[in-house]
Amino acid sequence: MGFRPFVFRLAEELDLSGWVLNSSHGVFIEVEGARSRIDDFLRRVNEEKPPRAVIFSLETSFLEPRGYDSFEIRESDDSGSKTTLIPPDIATCAECLAEIFDPADRRYHYPFTNCTNCGPRYSILKALPYDRPNTSMEAFRMCPACEAEYRDPRNRRFHAQPNACPGCGPRLQWFGAPGEPGPEHHDALLRTAEAIRAGKIVALKGLGGFQLIADARNEEAVQRLRHRKHREEKPFALMVPDLTSGQALCHLSEQETRLLTAVEAPIVLARRLDSENDGIARAVAPRNPILGVMLPSTPLHHLLMRELGFPVVATSGNLSGEPICIDNGEAVHRLSGIADGFLAHDRPIVRHVDDSVARVVAGREQILRRARGYAPLPIHASAPAPTILATGAHLKNTVALNIGAETFISQHIGDLDSPMAYEAFQRVCQDLQALYGATPEAIACDLHPEYLSTKFAKTLRPKALPVQHHFAHVAACMAENELEPPVLGISWDGTGYGTDGTIWGGEFLIADGTPFTRAAHFRPFRLPGGETAIREPRRCALGLFFELSGEALFDQPERAPLSHFESRELSLIRQALARQLNAPLTSSAGRLFDAVASLLGIRQRVSFEGQAAMELEFAIDHRVSDAYTFDLKGDDPIVVDWEPVLWEIQRDLQLGVSPGVMSARFHNGLVEAAVAVTQRAGLRQVVLTGGCFQNRYLTERLVQRLREEGFRPAWHQRVPPNDGGIALGQIAAVAQSMGQQPLDPLNEPSGFLRTTR
Ligand code: ZN
Ligand code: ZN
Ligand code: FE
Numbered sequence: 001m002g003f004r005p006f007v008f009r010l011a012e013e014l015d016l017s018g019w020v021l022n023s024s025h026g027v028f029i030e031v032e033g034a035r036s037r038i039d040d041f042l043r044r045v046n047e048e049k050p051p052r053a054v055i056f057s058l059e060t061s062f063l064e065p066r067g068y069d070s071f072e073i074r075e076s077d078d079s080g081s082k083t084t085l086i087p088p089d090i091a092t093c094a095e096c097l098a099e100i101f102d103p104a105d106r107r108y109h110y111p112f113t114n115c116t117n118c119g120p121r122y123s124i125l126k127a128l129p130y131d132r133p134n135t136s137m138e139a140f141r142m143c144p145a146c147e148a149e150y151r152d153p154r155n156r157r158f159h160a161q162p163n164a165c166p167g168c169g170p171r172l173q174w175f176g177a178p179g180e181p182g183p184e185h186h187d188a189l190l191r192t193a194e195a196i197r198a199g200k201i202v203a204l205k206g207l208g209g210f211q212l213i214a215d216a217r218n219e220e221a222v223q224r225l226r227h228r229k230h231r232e233e234k235p236f237a238l239m240v241p242d243l244t245s246g247q248a249l250c251h252l253s254e255q256e257t258r259l260l261t262a263v264e265a266p267i268v269l270a271r272r273l274d275s276e277n278d279g280i281a282r283a284v285a286p287r288n289p290i291l292g293v294m295l296p297s298t299p300l301h302h303l304l305m306r307e308l309g310f311p312v313v314a315t316s317g318n319l320s321g322e323p324i325c326i327d328n329g330e331a332v333h334r335l336s337g338i339a340d341g342f343l344a345h346d347r348p349i350v351r352h353v354d355d356s357v358a359r360v361v362a363g364r365e366q367i368l369r370r371a372r373g374y375a376p377l378p379i380h381a382s383a384p385a386p387t388i389l390a391t392g393a394h395l396k397n398t399v400a401l402n403i404g405a406e407t408f409i410s411q412h413i414g415d416l417d418s419p420m421a422y423e424a425f426q427r428v429c430q431d432l433q434a435l436y437g438a439t440p441e442a443i444a445c446d447l448h449p450e451y452l453s454t455k456f457a458k459t460l461r462p463k464a465l466p467v468q469h470h471f472a473h474v475a476a477c478m479a480e481n482e483l484e485p486p487v488l489g490i491s492w493d494g495t496g497y498g499t500d501g502t503i504w505g506g507e508f509l510i511a512d513g514t515p516f517t518r519a520a521h522f523r524p525f526r527l528p529g530g531e532t533a534i535r536e537p538r539r540c541a542l543g544l545f546f547e548l549s550g551e552a553l554f555d556q557p558e559r560a561p562l563s564h565f566e567s568r569e570l571s572l573i574r575q576a577l578a579r580q581l582n583a584p585l586t587s588s589a590g591r592l593f594d595a596v597a598s599l600l601g602i603r604q605r606v607s608f609e610g611q612a613a614m615e616l617e618f619a620i621d622h623r624v625s626d627a628y629t630f631d632l633k634g635d636d637p638i639v640v641d642w643e644p645v646l647w648e649i650q651r652d653l654q655l656g657v658s659p660g661v662m663s664a665r666f667h668n669g670l671v672e673a674a675v676a677v678t679q680r681a682g683l684r685q686v687v688l689t690g691g692c693f694q695n696r697y698l699t700e701r702l703v704q705r706l707r708e709e710g711f712r713p714a715w716h717q718r719v720p721p722n723d724g725g726i727a728l729g730q731i732a733a734v735a736q737s738m739g740q741q742p743l744d745p746l747n748e749p750s751g752f753l754r755t756t757r
């Protein structure tokens with residue numbers, strides 16, 4: 001349909017070099033040239049595409065320049081394995097949207113309207129090939145009008161598998177809290193809107209699971225939702241009726257606008273314009289200058305948001321720590337203590353798919369939670385590898401399956417703390433293998449023996465191959481940026497199991513093919529109380545001073561962290577530290593952030609992971625450019641010592657320096673320490689990875705400083721810097737260790753789907 005010639009002409013017009021290629025996994029384009037022209041290209045590919053071309057997904061990634069001298073159309077490359085493309089769920093297209101708001105149309109107000117260009121895919125697919133009998137639409141028989149559309153090659157609904165209309169398709173139904181049936185069809189939607197306006201919490205069956213919806217302006221309703229969901233302070237995402245209302249709440253750059261209005265329709269994290277007076281309840285995102293906003297992406301959401309006309313909280317339908325509900329009966333059972341009513345329907349959800357989360361950092365898009373709209377699109381590698389299943393980490397778990405040169409990353413599963421989450425994890429492992437008809441030749445898992453994902457991997461055959469956590473982060477970042485060893489990986493996060501049995505987390509690893517060398521790490525300190533210290537930053541601060549002074553610390557009551565404890569607590573902690581009971585050693589950068597947040601008086605206890613570090617980042621005074629001092633000691637590995645930083649903080653506290661200035665000096669100090677280690681390591685290519693790089697200030701400043709010093713920093717774009725990226729890294733690490741083997745010639749495709757029509 002002329003897509004490649006269109007790309008060719010556009011690239012020529014913008015004076016960009018590179019290539020375009022059609023493959024069984026979509027169209028791949030590489031363009032090279034000035035940044036502003038690449039931005040224009042990205043915008044115009046979307047806006048000026050040929051009339052009949054439809055983009056189901058547009059993922060971008062900035063790579064190192066290759067030095068192309070012209071732009072060419074490359075021959076289709078089908079030499080790799082031909083795995084079937086399973087498309088993600090796609091946001092409602094403009095034509096379907098026009099129909100559902102047209103009183104004269106037969107699909108007026110019909111919430112399950114879709115066509116070949118939009119609608120549910122991954123969330124309704126039971127097996128390949130992607131035909132109606134293999135979807136959760138199998139129980140619905142098309143009426144003659146729908147059937148005619150489905151069979152007409154000139155119709156927008158030609159072979160649209162979930163095609164439906166009010167006469168033959170799924171229908172809405174309202175249920176009161178105890179599960180008693182109420183109105184159906186559009187009346188159910190009106191009843192829902194009425195309940196939300198009245199300050200009630202409604203569980204709505206969305207695309208990939210139930211969502212809990214409440215009026216975002218209603219302080220009491222949002223508080224009630226927090227209380228019932230057992231979610232204390234972690235920010236809620238908002239759904240806004242349209243782009244204009246998003247712009248009224250947040251500063252949205254051109255890039256952020258593109259992301260918000262993209263077919264993937266993720267939650268976009270953006271800077272809030274006026275948290276005091278924007279009308280949003282304080283309980284939505286307490287003490288947070290960032291809001292997560294998304295636009296409606298299904299007809300059901302469009303209809304509801306048009307009816308309401310104001311922002312709502314839209315959060316996953318679960319108790320904190322549990323997976324999202326997908327089944328009607330299960331939802332009524334599990335959510336009856338949370339929701340005042342249910343808007344359900346009779347189109348089954350085959351697998352849970354949460355809302356995705358994305359943002360723009362250092363001028364590029366970055367996915368923080370990869371689910372609806374993105375899953376299960378693969379990350380493409382330059383060379384094929386064996387079939388590998390990776391079970392991921394413990395927090396923010398995803399699993400991944402490699403087939404040939406394609407790594408399919410599952411949708412976000414979540415923390416594996418609850419039995420229900422562990423069950424969901426096992427289901428997704430099965431599901432990925434079954435969908436792609438793949439039998440793994442290798443299993444990859446984390447090195448941590450106590451992760452449930454590791455324990456599960458060890459029950460599988462062949463024998464699971466463990467990959468060190470921080471190296472998996474590095475390997476993931478290298479894989480998506482298409483980098484080859486040697487690379488210096490700056491891998492900073494909360495905790496991960498180290499090869500020496502201690503807890504790592506502030507690592508500089510050289511990926512050199514061995515698979516790695518630990519070039520440097522932060523000076524280790526003890527975490528009094530182990531797991532408890534993760535919830536109490538004050539314990540991390542105490543651990544730092546204990547490392548310096550030992551038990552003598554407890555006789556210096558003027559030391560900052562001591563004032564945050566009661567004397568009874570202190571004597572217990574003192575005993576535990578003296579006997580080294582439940583006080584593991586760690587080199588964690590994340591815990592260092594926590595400790596500093598405590599010392600600066602910002603936060604002593606957290607109610608969700610990363611809260612202290614987030615608030616420390618938000619406190620930064622951006623006018624401050626000076627930095628605290630980290631010492632580099634020793635050689636093999638280098639130890640990055642935070643002791644001078646501690647004394648500088650003590651001094652600043654005595655001088656009454658503001659937390660904002662101290663926070664800036666701490667962040668700047670970390671950046672300079674990372675630059676200094678990079679200079680000692682002597683490798684030009686650097687990757688920034690791990691949960692700490694969800695910190696925007698840290699990422700952007702380190703990228704800038706590394707570039708100034710002549711290094712080439714890369715960071716995460718399509719997979720999260722947090723543990724959601726671990727499964728990809730495990731695949732890359734195991735693939736490398738197994739060597740690149742030839743493909744199995746019998747691995748033929750089991751079905752076929754195209755990305756453009
Ligand atoms: Zn459509
Ligand atoms: Zn019909
Ligand atoms: Fe991690």
